[in-house]
Amino acid sequence: MSNPALNEIISIHVGQAGTKIGESCCKLFCVEHGIDKSGFILNNHCTDRTGNIDTFFNVNSDSKYIPRSLFVDLDDGSINEIMNGSLRRLFDPRYLISNKEDASNNFARGYYTVGRKIISNVMDSVQSLAENCENLSGFLIYNSICGGTGSGFGSLLMQKLSKQYRKKTKMCFCVFPSNKLASAVVEPYNSILSTHATLPHSDCNFLVDNEAIYGICRNKLDLEKPSFFELNMVIAHAVSFITTSFRFDGSLNVNLNEFQTNLVPFPTVHFIATAISPLRSSSKSTYSNVGGQQIFQECFDKGNQLLSCDIEKGKLMTACILFKGVVPMRDVNVGIESIRHSKIEYVDWAPITFKVGINHRTMDCLPNDIVGRSLLSAGMVINSTAMGKCWNKLNQKFDKLYSKKAFVHWYVGEGMEEGEFTESRENLANLERDYLEMSIDCNSEEDEY
Numbered sequence: 001m002s003n004p005a006l007n008e009i010i011s012i013h014v015g016q017a018g019t020k021i022g023e024s025c026c027k028l029f030c031v032e033h034g035i036d037k038s039g040f041i042l043n044n045h046c047t048d049r050t051g052n053i054d055t056f057f058n059v060n061s062d063s064k065y066i067p068r069s070l071f072v073d074l075d076d077g078s079i080n081e082i083m084n085g086s087l088r089r090l091f092d093p094r095y096l097i098s099n100k101e102d103a104s105n106n107f108a109r110g111y112y113t114v115g116r117k118i119i120s121n122v123m124d125s126v127q128s129l130a131e132n133c134e135n136l137s138g139f140l141i142y143n144s145i146c147g148g149t150g151s152g153f154g155s156l157l158m159q160k161l162s163k164q165y166r167k168k169t170k171m172c173f174c175v176f177p178s179n180k181l182a183s184a185v186v187e188p189y190n191s192i193l194s195t196h197a198t199l200p201h202s203d204c205n206f207l208v209d210n211e212a213i214y215g216i217c218r219n220k221l222d223l224e225k226p227s228f229f230e231l232n233m234v235i236a237h238a239v240s241f242i243t244t245s246f247r248f249d250g251s252l253n254v255n256l257n258e259f260q261t262n263l264v265p266f267p268t269v270h271f272i273a274t275a276i277s278p279l280r281s282s283s284k285s286t287y288s289n290v291g292g293q294q295i296f297q298e299c300f301d302k303g304n305q306l307l308s309c310d311i312e313k314g315k316l317m318t319a320c321i322l323f324k325g326v327v328p329m330r331d332v333n334v335g336i337e338s339i340r341h342s343k344i345e346y347v348d349w350a351p352i353t354f355k356v357g358i359n360h361r362t363m364d365c366l367p368n369d370i371v372g373r374s375l376l377s378a379g380m381v382i383n384s385t386a387m388g389k390c391w392n393k394l395n396q397k398f399d400k401l402y403s404k405k406a407f408v409h410w411y412v413g414e415g416m417e418e419g420e421f422t423e424s425r426e427n428l429a430n431l432e433r434d435y436l437e438m439s440i441d442c443n444s445e446e447d448e449y
């Protein structure tokens with residue numbers, strides 16, 4: 001019989017960004033649950049801080065905890081790094097899957113050709129992880145929707161998961177293309193093709209972009225030239241806030257289903273921005289002491305957001321704030337009130353509500369962390385109609401490329417029909433319209449995003 005206390009989650013990390021972010025997250029989760037780099041509970045770890053360790057970890061007969069995580073990449077570069085990295089004794093090598101040939105920034109290679117070669121192997125591994133669960137609640141999928149593997153193979157995987165595990169929640173943590181920084185000219189194609197392919201299969205996508213996180217590293221954390229390693233540490237903290245209530249009991253807890261119910265008012269409108277506060281350099285002080293009200297305000301500050309989406313240019317639909325530390329309810333209420341009276345606009349078809357989660361544990365940090373500790377901290381997740389503008393910008397970039405049919409032959413050459421470009425673009429136009437629809441007040445006929 002299933003144990004209702006258990007709520008296991010399977011994490012799947014796809015492509016370079018997905019796997020490297022996954023490694024950073026696992027490092028932080030180990031610190032939080034008091035596990036050493038080989039998977040054993042630390043001797044000096046207080047047992048009541050271990051939390052619901054089974055959410056993200058399996059335990060074997062030697063009492064070793066192994067992340068319930070699958071790492072997949074089409075080339076072996078990042079997987080080899082993980083196999084030889086500081087967590088090499090933690091992972092089960094059966095769940096580190098790679099091949100020899102990447103998708104070369106091409107969605108079609110990840111989806112139709114190179115990715116097809118390993119999909120059944122990957123799905124067998126997912127099944128073996130799922131069979132080991134007593135009460136699987138769902139999947140967290142990490143990828144970059146700009147890369148060929150992340151977008152193409154990620155989409156193929158989501159479609160297979162949706163077919164095989166239809167009723168299980170599927171949430172994604174995605175690197176979204178940056179406005180100015182791009183590592184490949186075809187990023188708009190990959191992201192739009194993959195968003196079209198996965199829209200009905202994902203319940204909720206938490207988006208981050210590297211430009212926003214570079215800004216955090218430079219302006220808040222005093223790092224002049226941050227690398228992916230540092231960017232991924234910031235992302236790991238955001239993931240930690242979002243998943244804390246799945247992993248530790250709290251005075252106000254938010255589970256996977258509650259998240260979805262509260263954050264997603266309409267199935268396609270499921271793209272969520274995240275912010276963290278406080279963000280102070282770890283070199284400045286041992287602990288910063290910031291109050292609940294200030295945390296609320298900072299979470300709405302552009303400089304604290306991991307996605308370059310101008311919340312002030314849209315209307316807030318829903319938001320959820322997840323505290324770590326002891327926060328008086330009075331401070332929470334004053335914080336909510338101050339946001340109600342700020343420049344932020346709200347949709348008028350739903351009451352202004354902030355779902356609040358509180359976990360009394362203070363935040364944990366890695367030994368070499370760039371994010372400074374704080375007695376009280378929070379992650380905020382926001383669903384805003386401003387996201388419609390992000391899709392609009394990306395659609396325009398797609399249109400420019402496609403007006404010349406530039407680079408299309410690389411996709412067609414991998415067996416993709418050209419019609420998939422137009423079909424995907426039309427679907428993304430519908431998504432823009434969904435955001436527009438959400439932003440129209442009940443009382444007025446015309447409005448903007």
Ligand SMILES: Nc1nc2c(ncn2[C@@H]2O[C@H](COP(=O)(O)OP(=O)(O)OP(=O)(O)O)[C@@H](O)[C@H]2O)c(=O)[nH]1
Pocket residue numbers: 014015016017018020021073074102103104105106143144146147148149150151175177182183184210228229231232
């Ligand atoms: N935050 C973060 N972004 C990354 C990382 N690695 C790559 N990226 C970004 O992700 C996008 C490219 O995606 P990758 O994950 O490298 O590509 P992939 O999924 O491996 O696909 P292919 O290499 O094309 O087969 C670019 O926008 C990179 O800037 C990382 O470790 N962290």
Ligand SMILES: [Mg+2]
Pocket residue numbers: 015016073075102103147149
């Ligand atoms: Mg790659």
